[in-house]
Amino acid sequence: NGEYIKDGWNQYVRPLSHFSDIHFNTVVLMGAIHVGERFLSQNKSILKSCLYTRAVQKYFERQGAKVILRLGKNPDDDIIYASQSSWFMPSGGSFSKLLPAGLVQQSGGKVLRKFGK
Secondary structure (H helix, E strand, O other), X not given: OOOOOOOOOOOOOOOHHHHOOOOOOEEEEEEOOOOOOOHHHHHHHHHHHHHHXXXXXXXXXXXXXXXXXXEOOOHHHHHHHHHOOOEEOOOOOHHHHXXXXXXXXXXXXXXXXXXXX
């Protein structure tokens, strides 16, 4: 049915239904996978992250949005990029915790708090 079910592998995956009332012409999905010493044990999580990102991308494309994938970039550049956004939707992940909503708001952007904690 297109829903991605949270199975405990990460705390911030939301079902696709959480995006149902969000309508934008362009959506930028940001993310990065930082691989450390445990690369082999992380393969399952990496695959799930990729599958989830693809599911979210397809969801927004079906809604008529242009989806831009901004993946694997330098985290400092991502913070600057996100802080200049017109809209920012925090997830439950560490990047959203690093980027205070205030940076977005100081630049004149708005924060969708639906996903924030």
